[in-house]
Amino acid sequence: MLRRVSSPSMLNQVAYGLNFVKAVSTEVLNPADAGILSKARSPAINFVLGGPGVGKGTQCTRIAEIYGFRHLSVGDLLRKEISSNSEYGDMILETITKGKIVSSEVTVKLLKSAIESGENDRFLIDGFPRSEENRVAYEQIIGIEPEVVLFFDCNEEEMMKRVLHRNQGRVDDNIDTTKERLRVFEAYSLPVIRYYSQKGKLHKINAIGTEDEIFERLRPIFAT
Numbered sequence: 001m002l003r004r005v006s007s008p009s010m011l012n013q014v015a016y017g018l019n020f021v022k023a024v025s026t027e028v029l030n031p032a033d034a035g036i037l038s039k040a041r042s043p044a045i046n047f048v049l050g051g052p053g054v055g056k057g058t059q060c061t062r063i064a065e066i067y068g069f070r071h072l073s074v075g076d077l078l079r080k081e082i083s084s085n086s087e088y089g090d091m092i093l094e095t096i097t098k099g100k101i102v103s104s105e106v107t108v109k110l111l112k113s114a115i116e117s118g119e120n121d122r123f124l125i126d127g128f129p130r131s132e133e134n135r136v137a138y139e140q141i142i143g144i145e146p147e148v149v150l151f152f153d154c155n156e157e158e159m160m161k162r163v164l165h166r167n168q169g170r171v172d173d174n175i176d177t178t179k180e181r182l183r184v185f186e187a188y189s190l191p192v193i194r195y196y197s198q199k200g201k202l203h204k205i206n207a208i209g210t211e212d213e214i215f216e217r218l219r220p221i222f223a224t
Helices: 011-025 056-067 074-083 089-097 104-117 132-141 156-165 175-198 211-222
Strands: 044-050 070-073 122-126 148-153 202-206
Touching (some): 056 070, 056 122, 056 211, 070 074, 070 104, 074 089, 074 122, 104 132, 132 175, 148 211, 156 175, 175 202, 202 211
Parallel strands (some): 044 122, 044 148, 070 122, 148 202
């Protein structure tokens, strides 16, 4: 059963972001080269949202292994692009080091390439869309409606503790960057969460507890 997220009082903080999206949606990204749409494929797309340290990657790995999905972490795609010394690498590194959101054009291009390159057509896309601009760009370039959107709900104190203790060597795993990432998540992801809630696609997951406890909350969504 789908559970909808209530509208927090934060709405007035993100109104300016919605005005920006109106401008973006009319001028960026032409789907003329939308290779996915031109092929005889119909990938099943599922989005996974939540703040830093909320446990998205851990749970996506388990879901993928048990239910046969391909797990695509947008954060990992961006970090791979940095290490490959591509034309976007320096820009991506600078952006994520500041805790900001990488340009939608770059992010969706990497995501599209990853979807097209795999044989498995069932995807869990972890950490996307992070903003309304991301969502609009995705719809213009890829255009495949997500079947399920997971939202891992966790308080800021717990997320901060998890990020600072996971010791994975990420350039953005420090106090200042994590605080900025939390601010950006709250400001830009709320409209995305509301959008998919209104479409009846959002599953809100309590992300407090052990890995096993959280996974048991997810199991009924994918068991069918």
